[in-house]
Each structure stands twice: as structure tokens, then as C-alpha cells.
Amino acid sequence: MCEIQFWRHMSFLTLIGVLLAGANLPGQDKGPSGSDKEEFVSDPLLRAGWEAYQASTAKVQSARGEGIYQEFASDPNAGGEMKLLVEANCTVQFARDKFQIDLRYKQNLIDRIESQVIIYDGNILACSQFSPRILPFKAEADVYHPDGKLYSPSQCGFHFNLPALPAEVLPLDAMRRKQLFPLVQMKKTESGVLTGSVRNGELVHEFDFSPQSGFNTTEWRSYRDGVKYKTVLANWEKKNEIWFVASIVSETEPVDAKGKIHRIVFRYDKFEPNAVVSPDAFKLASLKLPDGARILDRRDGKTEIFRNLKLKQTDQKKIDSLIEQIKQLPSDGISTRDPPASSTLRTVLYIIGGILVILGLWLGWRRRAAKVHS
8 A cells, every 4th residue: 555656755855864863851970981982062042952852752752632734735737826735634653763653534535445454563673554445354564674873764654753852853962973063053043942953975054943842843844955855844742851842844845847735734732741652552563453454564575465464373462573473473475576555456457458348249240239230
């Protein structure tokens, strides 16, 4: 069901964030000596944002929440009007870097599925899709290697890594790893917002740390050759003395006049930081597949097809790894070619073929009848 297409590979935009990417609220300076040397940031304005980032990432080790996910694209033929492509209610839970995202679509004009479950268990990314168009079981799943260092689930059509949402707003750890901090130019506006700018090759990044958000990043703007191509906006809220990203909007500009503007939105309606999350949330059963449904392991340039059938000789709950659970299932074999995402296309072709056969027989009968009358 997950066909290769541009919209489903906006992971490139996420990886641009990796070119940059950590979080403690503004506090005491640490001297550049001993073990503190790596943590010291000399510019006090940049240090305020860096320490806020460290705090927001370190203080949220797990969470449960509910929210809304949306995707928009502009139509150049309609004056650039933004069109809603995807909208879903979602239930999320994560523990450190592991996550589960359960999506119930109100609208999906891209994959045209009704619901989806996405799981990252620390090793692989798996997503199950549900639709009457997926025959015969109305469900199947795909397995991928995680996409990039941020483990974005973009291959499954969800373009934010929720456990690392502060890094989606502005990847300060990546900036620091790439030794960009000494190049950052900071200033303080009259309203108290701290703004920064840094050049990284042909890219220029600007960002804002707001005191109303605990000096966390509220906006990130990226430019290529002087032309803005990406903007990220974030609203922050505080719960149990912990700052978290309550909503995020990522918008990319077209590379040419005929291109489309893409906007992706996620908003928490409920958020419980450091909630207890069961390890079962990242197991095979949480994909909610019916018996017999296909699981397509799409890693390593080949596709192995498994069947979701219960095995009496194996206790799946005792297997920690999701991929090891899947490998215990019956296999239909390995294909070097990408198999059809479902049997929907095959069924349609059968129907079309049947119609053509009937049409051929009817035309032949008409010709014979015409000859008889003549």
C-alpha cells in the first residue's frame, strides 16, 4: 500500500534537520574544563536556548497522548490555495526512542486508507494499514529500516518523530555535533526573544528562542541561496514543570514557480509526560493485523512476505524483538521485485480482463449474426 512517491519521501526534509540537532533551562555557567568542557556554550543567549532544549528532551522519557495530524499541499493551478490531503485523529505513546502511533483517518487522499498503526521498537519501523481496498483481508503491514538518524516514520506517511519533537522544531544537538555553535550569531530583541543565525554551506538557518516558551525554539527558518525553503513553527506548553511541544507546523516552499507548498501539522489535544507505557505497545500484536494478513519486509532491497498466522509452538510474548516475532511467522518467500502492495490491483485487472473477454465474444457474435443476415 505504501507506494514510492514524492510526498511519502519528505524524509529528505527531516534529514536536512540532521544537518543541524539537545536541552536544561537557563542556569549556571559551566566552565570549559574537565568533564564540563563538552557542555560549555560560551554565548549566553545561545546557551539559554541550548539548556532549555536539553531540559525539554531529558525530562520527557515517555508519554501518552492524543492529537490531530494533517497534511496540506498548495495547488499552483488554483492560485496556490492550500488543499487538505490528510487528516487523522491519532493516539500516541512512546518510551525513550520507541513509539506507537495509531491513526484514524478522517481523510486520506494520498494512500486512501482508513486507519494505520506505526511502531518503532528501537530496531525496525513497521506500519499496518487498513482499508476495504486491501484484499482479501482488508489489512497488511510493511517493515522498513528506520529513515535517518531521527528515526522519522516518514516511510509510513507520518512526518514527525514524536519522541524527538524538540529536535523536529530545531535540531540543536546536530548543530552542536557539526560544530556550528561557534558560528552562530545571536541577538536579543526588544520583546526579549533571542534570535540566532548560522550559515552551513549554502544553507542559512535562523531561529527564535522565546521567553514565553521557557527559551525553547518557537520558529526555525531555512534559506538556500537566499530563498526560504522551510519554516517550522512550534507552540509550547508546560505540564508538571516540564515544557513540551504542544503543536508543530512544518512548511516547505516550492523549488520553482510550478512547485507546491507542503504543510504538515501535528497538535496534541492531550499529553501525559512520563506516563507508564507497556512494552507490549511495541510488539507484533499491537499492529492489530487479522489472521492471514501479509507482512512485507521491505528492508535491504528485497521483499520477504510473511503471513500473520498464530503459531502454537511459539509464545510470541516472550520474544522481545518485533522483527524476531515476524520471522517466526510463515514466509511466502523472497522477491527481488517489489510485489503489489495488495491484491486490489490484481483483482481490478481480472475484472477488466473479464469485461474484455465478454466484449470480444459479443463483437464476434455480432459479426456472425451480420453475415447470416447478409
